[in-house]
Amino acid sequence: MRAAVFHGPGDVRVEEVPKPELTEPTDALVRVTHTAICGSDLWFYNGDSDREQGSRVGHEPMGIVEEVGEDVRRVEPGDRVFAPFVISCGQCEFCRKGLHTSCVNGDSWSGENGGAQGEYVRTPHADGTLVRVPDRYADDEDALESVLPLTDVMGTGHHAAVSAGVEPGSTCVVVGDGAVGLCGVLAARRLGARRIVAVGHHEDRLALADEFGATDTVLGGEGDEVEQVLDVTDGGADHVMECVGAASSMDTAVSVCRPGGTVGYVGVPHGVDAAGLELYDFFGDNVTLRGGVAPVRAYAEELLADVLGGTLDPAPIFTKTVDLDGVPEGYRAMADREALKVLVTL
Known part of the structure; x- marks a missing residue:
């Protein structure tokens, strides 16, 4: 064969x-x-x-x-x-x-x-x-x-949404505009999220996120994406989905997560280790980190x-x-x- x-x-x-x-x-x-x-x-x-x-x-x-x-x-x-x-x-x-x-x-x-x-x-x-x-x-x-x-990718995006605790009426942020992140937008919509903010670096992919149900999109590289998300969500979200696996995307995820919220991560850690992860950001605001391989x-x-x-x-x-x-x-x-x-x- x-x-x-x-x-x-x-x-x-x-x-x-x-x-x-x-x-x-x-x-x-x-x-x-x-x-x-x-x-x-x-x-x-x-x-x-x-x-x-x-x-x-x-x-x-x-x-x-x-x-x-x-x-x-x-x-x-x-x-x-x-x-x-x-x-x-x-x-x-x-x-x-x-x-x-x-x-x-x-x-x-x-x-x-x-x-x-x-x-x-x-x-x-x-x-x-x-x-x-x-x-x-x-x-x-x-x-x-x-x-x-x-x-x-669809099951992985769904795992991100489930791990982040997305529920009907909730506001969530999806960090990453690859196939998993876009499927995460679909999953959040399926679970009944009222507000879905998609964060990425490609205009065409964010356009697809919009088609998939994102209510807002934030294009990285056009100013501070964290500040943009915080502005759009009026202070962040209780449910954040990290769908990239890089240190920068995890930093973005925890920075836009409200105190007491949850980051659901499915991005396979790449260049991220315990020394490079600012655990105090989670500790100080009682942010939960859940997820893993889907x-x-x-x-x-x-x-x-x-x-x-x-x-x-x-x-x-x-x-x-x-x-x-x-x-x-x-x-x-x-x-x-x-x-x-x-x-x-x-």
């Missing part, structure tokens, strides 16, 4: 690799029809994080089940499915708590599983990991493009119902579509900020 393979910073190639096979009775083999390139994929692509050269890449698969192990009960060949970015068993202590990203039997999509930016993936713990799309939507391309973000499997069914019901549509985050051969170009376009998020169709 063919799959995207990492060969070093700026070098992703589509190559022939061994097709994965079932190895456990709880496995399923899925033929990938849709996947995506994630902002977190740019870390290794840009040389900002280490990754083994020759490894397969991608973690947002959707496709058709082709084969299942003898112990798989929830899906069968022919089913349309999607999978979160982390494999989970669905049965351990942490999965039962809704913390699937801490699954004691968890796994990733790289290595021998196939890499999700490729033609096939082997899914360990298929019953715990795969989410079935109802048959009537199995070939509805518009619906499928709206469902695909549930593999990662257990998107815990949110999959409820978000899927809203997508298929027509009340939630994250598909506009895809601003470029490529086929499998176009994956290297997709990486380049995202790295050069020519695309927000790239959809890959096989």
